[in-house]
Amino acid sequence: MTDHSEIDSVTGRATTGHEWDGIKELNTPLPRWWVITFYLTIVWAIGYWIVYPAWPLISGNTRGVMGYSSRADVAVELANLDKIRGDKMVVLGAASLADIEENPALLALARAKGKTVFGDNCAPCHGSGAAGAKGYPNLNDDDWLWGGTLDQIMQTIQFGARSGHAKTHEGQMLAFGKDGVLKPDEIVTVANYVRSLSGLPTRKGFDATKGEKIFADNCVACHGDGGKGNQELGAPNLTDKIWLYGSDEAVLIETISNGRAGVMPAWDGRLDPSTIKALAVYVHSLGGGK
Amino acid sequence: MNKPVNPNELTSDDDGPLYVAQKKVYPQSVSGTFRRIKWGLMAFCLGVYYFLPFVRWNRGLGAPSQAVLIDLPNSRFYFFFIELWPQEVYYFTGLLIVAAVALFLMNSVGGRIWCGYLCPQTVWTDLFYAVERFVEGDRRERMRKDKSGGTLTLRRVSEIALKHSIWLMIAWWTGGAWVLYFNDAPTLVKELLTFQAPMIAYIWIGILTATTYVLAGFMREQVCTYMCPWPRIQAALTDEWALNVTYRYDRGEKRTSVKKAAELRALGEQVGDCVDCYQCVAVCPTGIDIRNGPQLECIQCGLCIDACDNVMTRIGRPKRLIGYDNDINIQRRQEGRAPVYRIVRARTVAYSAIIAAVGGIMLYVLATRTLLDVNVLHDRNPLAVRLSDGSIRNAYTVRLLNKSGYDRVVAIDADGPINSTIHVVGTDSVTPDRPMIVIPRDSTSELRLLVTAPADGNPEKSVPVRFHVTDIGLGEVASATDNFVAP
Numbered sequence: 001m002t003d004h005s006e007i008d009s010v011t012g013r014a015t016t017g018h019e020w021d022g023i024k025e026l027n028t029p030l031p032r033w034w035v036i037t038f039y040l041t042i043v044w045a046i047g048y049w050i051v052y053p054a055w056p057l058i059s060g061n062t063r064g065v066m067g068y069s070s071r072a073d074v075a076v077e078l079a080n081l082d083k084i085r086g087d088k089m090v091v092l093g094a095a096s097l098a099d100i101e102e103n104p105a106l107l108a109l110a111r112a113k114g115k116t117v118f119g120d121n122c123a124p125c126h127g128s129g130a131a132g133a134k135g136y137p138n139l140n141d142d143d144w145l146w147g148g149t150l151d152q153i154m155q156t157i158q159f160g161a162r163s164g165h166a167k168t169h170e171g172q173m174l175a176f177g178k179d180g181v182l183k184p185d186e187i188v189t190v191a192n193y194v195r196s197l198s199g200l201p202t203r204k205g206f207d208a209t210k211g212e213k214i215f216a217d218n219c220v221a222c223h224g225d226g227g228k229g230n231q232e233l234g235a236p237n238l239t240d241k242i243w244l245y246g247s248d249e250a251v252l253i254e255t256i257s258n259g260r261a262g263v264m265p266a267w268d269g270r271l272d273p274s275t276i277k278a279l280a281v282y283v284h285s286l287g288g289g290k
Numbered sequence: 291m292n293k294p295v296n297p298n299e300l301t302s303d304d305d306g307p308l309y310v311a312q313k314k315v316y317p318q319s320v321s322g323t324f325r326r327i328k329w330g331l332m333a334f335c336l337g338v339y340y341f342l343p344f345v346r347w348n349r350g351l352g353a354p355s356q357a358v359l360i361d362l363p364n365s366r367f368y369f370f371f372i373e374l375w376p377q378e379v380y381y382f383t384g385l386l387i388v389a390a391v392a393l394f395l396m397n398s399v400g401g402r403i404w405c406g407y408l409c410p411q412t413v414w415t416d417l418f419y420a421v422e423r424f425v426e427g428d429r430r431e432r433m434r435k436d437k438s439g440g441t442l443t444l445r446r447v448s449e450i451a452l453k454h455s456i457w458l459m460i461a462w463w464t465g466g467a468w469v470l471y472f473n474d475a476p477t478l479v480k481e482l483l484t485f486q487a488p489m490i491a492y493i494w495i496g497i498l499t500a501t502t503y504v505l506a507g508f509m510r511e512q513v514c515t516y517m518c519p520w521p522r523i524q525a526a527l528t529d530e531w532a533l534n535v536t537y538r539y540d541r542g543e544k545r546t547s548v549k550k551a552a553e554l555r556a557l558g559e560q561v562g563d564c565v566d567c568y569q570c571v572a573v574c575p576t577g578i579d580i581r582n583g584p585q586l587e588c589i590q591c592g593l594c595i596d597a598c599d600n601v602m603t604r605i606g607r608p609k610r611l612i613g614y615d616n617d618i619n620i621q622r623r624q625e626g627r628a629p630v631y632r633i634v635r636a637r638t639v640a641y642s643a644i645i646a647a648v649g650g651i652m653l654y655v656l657a658t659r660t661l662l663d664v665n666v667l668h669d670r671n672p673l674a675v676r677l678s679d680g681s682i683r684n685a686y687t688v689r690l691l692n693k694s695g696y697d698r699v700v701a702i703d704a705d706g707p708i709n710s711t712i713h714v715v716g717t718d719s720v721t722p723d724r725p726m727i728v729i730p731r732d733s734t735s736e737l738r739l740l741v742t743a744p745a746d747g748n749p750e751k752s753v754p755v756r757f758h759v760t761d762i763g764l765g766e767v768a769s770a771t772d773n774f775v776a777p
Contacts, residue, residue, distance in 0.1 A: 107716045108736065129671030140675040140685065240678035285715045287675065287685050287740045 089113075093274035097150035100281050107281065114282020117275055121267070130286055134245055135262050140286045143242040147231045148290035154280035160266035161234060168266060171233035176218060177257025190214040191252035197227045197239045200247055312512055314436070315577035317419055318429035318569075322596025331407050332416060340463065343470035349373075350695050353732065360472050366732075372656065373732075375693060384652040388645055393520075395641035397527055399633055400614060401534035405520065406591035411513050412575075414464070414506035416591075418457055419575065425453040429572055457507045458499065465498030511576040515587050525586065531632045533614040535590040537570075537581040540624045542611050563607045570594035570612060580612055662698065663691040664759045666739075666770040674777040676745075683742045684774050688714075690737065690759060692729040699762045701726050706755035706774045707743035714739050726762070741774055751776050 008015050014027045030038075049055065052064040082089075088109055092100065100106045119128060125136045132138035137145060146156045146169050161169040176182040182190070192202040193211025202208075219227070222235040229237030236244060245251055245260060267276060283289070347357035347370055354361060359368040367374040374381060396403040405412060426432050426449055435446065469491045470478055481487035482495075505513055514521065528534070542564035546554065551561045564581070571579050573594060576587045580594045598612040619629035669685040677683055692698050702725045704712045714725035715738040729735045741755060752775045759768045 101716055104716060104735075111738070127671065129669065131672035131675075138672070138675065140672055140683070141677050143678040237678065241676055241680040242678050285738060287683060287713075287715070287738070288677075 089274050092278060097154065097277065097280060110278040110281040111285055113278035117271065117279050118282055137244060139283050140288055141242055142288040143237065143240055144231065145234045145236055148288060150280055150284050150289065153283050154276060156264060157276050157279055158266065158268040161264040162261055163263060163266040165266035169234055171235065172261035173255060173259045175257065175259035182218065186214050187253055187256050191249055191256055194227065194238050194252055195247065195249065198241060203249065313577060315511060315575060316429045316432050317575045318572040319423055320573040320593050320596045322599055324592030324596050328407060328416065328591065332413050335408065335413050340467045343467065343475035353695060354474060356474055358471060362472060381652060384648055387648050391641050391644045394527055395638060395645065397524055398529060398532050398637045398641065401532055402524055402590040405514065405589040411505060412589060412591065414502060415510050415575065417460065418506040421456045422453055425449055457503055461499040461502035462495065464502040465495035468498050469494050511587065514576065514589055521586050529637060530616060530618050531635055533616055534584055535580060535588065535592060535595065535612065536615040537612050538615060538620055540620045548605055563611050565605065567601055569597040569601050573597040660768060661694040662759065662761055662766045662768045664757060664768045664770045665689045666757055666772045668772050674775050676777055681742055681744045682776050683740055686739045686772060688737045688739045690727065690729050690735045692731060692733060694731060696731050698729050699726060700729060700759045701762055703758045704741055704755055706741055707748045707753050709747065710741050710743035712739060712741050743774065
């Protein structure tokens with residue numbers, strides 16, 4: 001490389017040797033300390049590659065000589081957390097559900113734990129305040145598909161509904177229309193009959209006797225006499241004010257025509273027993289528990 | 291535009307240093323009224339600071355027995371008979387307002403009383419100077435020893451070592467006393483001595499040892515001159531009536547030597563009292579000459595008054611050539627009129643009134659402070675729940691606060707929608723109709739409270755609900771209002 005630099009006559013300092021439209025720039029090198037620091041960072045980076053996981057490979061990455069992994073750090077943190085909670089969670093695991101609700105300290109612990117776990121696992125469907133949505137039950141009210149006692153709630157959380165687990169709740173609303181069991185006009189009639197059960201207005205010219213007959217022939221098996229529901233089968237009470245999918249005639253016709261089979265996943269094995277217990281107590285204590 | 295400069299005349303663009311180099315100050319020892327006041331105040335301030343954590347106060351079993359304690363882990367502040375919770379931190383706001391206005395009041399009465407006598411920077415610097423004087427000798431000796439420069443004799447080295455050791459011991463004790471305000475003092479002292487105290491205690495002691503040592507041992511008057519905002523604010527707040535440490539130039543000028551003054555007086559000539567002895571400069575801890583008039587650097591510690599009084603006594607002239615005074619009086623005296631001192635004026639009356647008002651409000655609030663309280667938070671999601679029989683339920687998170695030193699049994703009632711019932715989760719088996727709760731002393735209890743109302747007869751979308759919490763034993767009542775909403 002040829003050295004084009006020259007000495008600037010005004011300042012007496014060297015120029016860079018470059019010229020832009022007659023303008024020349026004084027050579028102002030980076031401070032020595034800065035350059036040394038820069039080289040040190042390069043050396044540091046090379047050391048970092050050797051010590052820590054760094055380079056991506058085809059399957060995986062270089063591990064680094066220290067065997068560090070952030071996942072291991074998380075495991076340590078979680079183990080520490082367990083250690084901190086230790087006794088309390090053991091007590092919670094050992095206490096019966098009823099005892100937990102009657103002991104203010106245990107109740108507070110279970111509610112706190114349950115609330116967090118609910119937010120992490122249940123809120124996507126049931127909502128952060130457990131208010132539910134269409135097809136996802138509101139857990140604050142006193143209407144329960146599969147029972148609202150502490151034990152029943154815990155069972156539903158553990159094994160789910162139509163979840164595929166061996167011990168899951170089974171039973172579903174059949175598709176009376178799609179499967180050709182009921183004709184469209186029969187569906188309209190029975191839908192209006194169902195509305196009448198909870199005192200909702202019915203369509204003009206609706207034949208109650210006919211509706212009652214269709215209901216008795218097709219629905220009573222699961223929903224029971226008078227439509228009071230059956231928690232063994234998850235068949236909702238049709239006489240109350242709470243509707244999982246809605247009480248409009250059109251919604252009822254859709255329900256009767258196509259059936260309903262919402263799924264609650266099983267949490268047994270995914271959450272540990274004391275966590276499920278805390279969750280059951282939390283849901284029960286929202287206010288609707290039996 | 292700058293004028294073009296001939297390139298040959300260009301020099302480096304050095305504007306000189308950004309700061310004036312610190313001139314080491316060697317204050318001379320002095321005795322007199324103001325020195326005695328300063329010693330007294332120093333003993334009082336340091337005594338309170340160092341020993342207050344050891345004062346005990348009986349609050350009953352299980353409660354801390356330290357008179358002044360900032361209990362951070364349990365979020366409590368104890369001050370003798372007062373116990374404050376975090377939500378009552380506004381008392382400190384009141385205290386800060388009173389402190390600020392008291393500072394203004396001091397300023398309009400007697401200038402920088404705070405700076406000269408009470409400020410920690412002044413008190414500790416004064417103490418460090420006393421140590422320096424004790425070990426290395428008075429002003430002249432210290433100046434001579436510093437001037438002789440690098441000649442480090444064994445005696446000189448041991449002197450310096452001794453001075454810094456004493457300084458560090460004082461600084462360490464200062465940091466040590468600080469942490470005692472945050473934990474039970476006797477226990478913590480025991481732990482500190484056996485090296486079993488928490489790391490954070492040692493860290494804080496270390497930090498405060500360092501700040502005390504550096505601020506009082508090295509930075510000294512630089513802190514007042516460059517770091518502290520108060521001199522600037524003070525200068526803006528003062529008025530012509532405020533008394534400040536003043537050189538009475540009407541009496542002092544023209545400065546003459548003692549001998550010459552005597553001769554001139556014998557001839558019946560007018561001579562100033564100042565004999566230019568520089569004692570006021572020698573004793574000044576900020577190294578200024580008070581005779582140059584009011585200055586930013588002057589902390590008004592009054593030591594020059596003592597120095598000058600001593601000289602005036604010795605030469606048989608009246609005292610207080612330097613004293614607490616103001617320009618108005620200097621002019622009045624020059625005009626042959628008697629000086630006027632106006633402590634009571636609009637400014638001081640206003641400051642006093644503010645202090646009285648804020649202090650009064652604080653006392654009133656403190657005296658009428660309740661020891662039972664309730665906070666209610668309506669569930670946001672869902673706002674309301676329709677039950678299977680059509681009735682409507684609202685859920686609330688209720689926090690009960692028991693600030694007293696005894697456990698309480700309270701009953702909860704709610705005035706809300708017509709025919710509504712209330713229920714507290716977890717209290718079923720005890721009292722179904724009127725929930726009763728035990729709140730342990732000095733703590734809070736959080737409850738989930740449900741209010742259920744029949745839909746019929748409650749047509750409104752939102753009705754206020756008033757919750758009453760009644761102490762069954764004492765009859766104290768706390769209330770809170772929220773709303774009951776329909777879906």
